[in-house]
Amino acid sequence: MAERKVCLVTGASSGIGLAVALELVRSGHTVYGAARRVNRMEGLRAAGGHPIAMDVSRDEDVARVVRTVLDTQGRLDVLVNNAGLGLHGSIEDTPLEKARHLFEVNLFGAARLVQLVLPAMRTQGSGTIVNVSSIGGEIALPLGAWYYASKHALEAFSDSLRQELGRFGVRVVLIQPGIIKTEFEKGTAQELRDVSGHGAYASMAEAMAKRAEQAFSGKSKASDPLVVAEAIREAINSPSPEARYVVGYLGRLLL
Numbered sequence: 001m002a003e004r005k006v007c008l009v010t011g012a013s014s015g016i017g018l019a020v021a022l023e024l025v026r027s028g029h030t031v032y033g034a035a036r037r038v039n040r041m042e043g044l045r046a047a048g049g050h051p052i053a054m055d056v057s058r059d060e061d062v063a064r065v066v067r068t069v070l071d072t073q074g075r076l077d078v079l080v081n082n083a084g085l086g087l088h089g090s091i092e093d094t095p096l097e098k099a100r101h102l103f104e105v106n107l108f109g110a111a112r113l114v115q116l117v118l119p120a121m122r123t124q125g126s127g128t129i130v131n132v133s134s135i136g137g138e139i140a141l142p143l144g145a146w147y148y149a150s151k152h153a154l155e156a157f158s159d160s161l162r163q164e165l166g167r168f169g170v171r172v173v174l175i176q177p178g179i180i181k182t183e184f185e186k187g188t189a190q191e192l193r194d195v196s197g198h199g200a201y202a203s204m205a206e207a208m209a210k211r212a213e214q215a216f217s218g219k220s221k222a223s224d225p226l227v228v229a230e231a232i233r234e235a236i237n238s239p240s241p242e243a244r245y246v247v248g249y250l251g252r253l254l255l
């Protein structure tokens with residue numbers, strides 16, 4: 001078995017984050033899973049993990065969680081920044097307030113955690129930060145501009161961070177999932193349906209909503225979150241991980 005590591009996984013109440021947390025527990029690591037819906041992490045607790053309440057957009061929550069892990073374990077080896085939201089609709093119609101909130105979660109949520117774990121990782125002289133982006137961090141499709149922008153930003157942030165941290169023994173890995181069967185796809189379909197009910201973008205939104213719905217319902221191909229969890233486990237255990245892992249089904253991305 002690989003060396004036992006202390007891990008913190010965000011967004012561990014469903015989908016990819018829950019699969020990652022369970023996979024790391026199965027691999028023998030000590031795992032803290034954080035999310036707002038702690039009631040959704042009883043399965044993680046039963047498996048031997050440690051659920052903990054945290055909203056990544058709240059400074060005080062993030063500080064409390066990092067302090068708890070460090071006070072209890074004395075170290076933190078792995079941070080998986082997975083918590084994320086989607087936001088779908090035309091640029092013309094999407095209120096900027098919603099876009100700002102998306103960035104608070106998808107970009108600044110990860111940044112808050114990075115800032116707080118780094119002093120410990122630098123002192124340890126080791127650590128791995130895994131940022132869950134998306135294949136949408138490399139390409140952009142219509143009706144999701146703010147989501148794609150947030151993931152592009154997370155990728156630039158990660159690439160810069162990797163270069164800052166190499167000398168301290170801290171590694172930075174980007175994960176780019178394709179189409180993964182989680183509640184995220186269901187939420188995407190619902191948002192696009194709201195757009196498709198009216199307005200100039202209706203037909204485009206309807207086509208995209210169908211695609212997201214089919215992925216969630218299993219009617220079309222979508223990968224199991226476990227494939228992402230396995231890639232992250234491999235990245236953590238590898239002595240020199242790749243900078244980027246593209247994982248999961250990539251078909252049907254374009255209209």
Ligand code: NDP
Nearest residue numbers: 011013014015016035036037055056083084134180182184
């Ligand atoms: P889910 O909707 O199943 O999971 C999202 C997770 O993020 C939940 O655990 C949710 O927990 C958490 N989360 C959302 N907002 C916050 C917040 N403010 N504070 C703390 N946690 C939060 O979707 P996925 O598992 O699919 O998504 C996980 C990541 O994978 C996201 O970053 C997403 O962008 C990325 N991704 C997903 C793809 C897919 O096809 N599914 C494709 C590419 C990337 P809670 O609500 O309990 O707080």
